Amino acid sequence: MNSFDYILKRSGRKSLSISVGRDANVIVRAPAGMPDKEIQAFIRQKNEWVKTKRDIQIQKQAKPLSFVDGEQFEILGFAHKIKIYPQPSAKIAEGCLYLPDLHNKKELAAVCLKDLAAKTFSSRITAFEDALGKQKNNLKLSNARRRWGSCSSAGDINISWRLVLCPLQQVDYVLAHEASHLAHPNHSKAFWKTLSEICPTYIDDKAELANHEFVMDLI
């Protein structure tokens, strides 16, 4: 049994193909005369691949938060719920982002998340600096939506505060990546070697980070 619906398109083509569109719809293309049984077997074989692809596409479509009570999203990989409460400032506690019932919920949420981002990034980057024997100059938060981080020649590291909406593993990857630029300003072989030493899981972490680009537009 397949856990997804699909659209079957028969044509003069010679082989079978399966694809997942940006809208997460599954399209199977098959030769005009191919028996259904053969098509079914092919789809069964691709079941896991389709499920993974669909999950990614659905995540990528994640819409910006509306800041209503009960809305869910992740902070550092942990599920959090938005709770509206009768206090003047926002706070994160016990799996909730508490927000005052004011018109500027989005700004208040951002202030709260930036605070968490600053604390998390500065405490986590020191382990990588120690491992490298290098020290950054300043660590600054950026507001970037298309770039997770950067490192200047002066050793200033900028990280988008929105990274706090990714799992900790991906946060560590970005921090280790930018810290490695303290040793190598480019993406040379030596850079990747250094990165692999302080962050051995970097290849998987980098791939998983690409699945989290949607969080940049969440707030």
Ligand SMILES: [Zn+2]
């Ligand atoms: Zn880089």
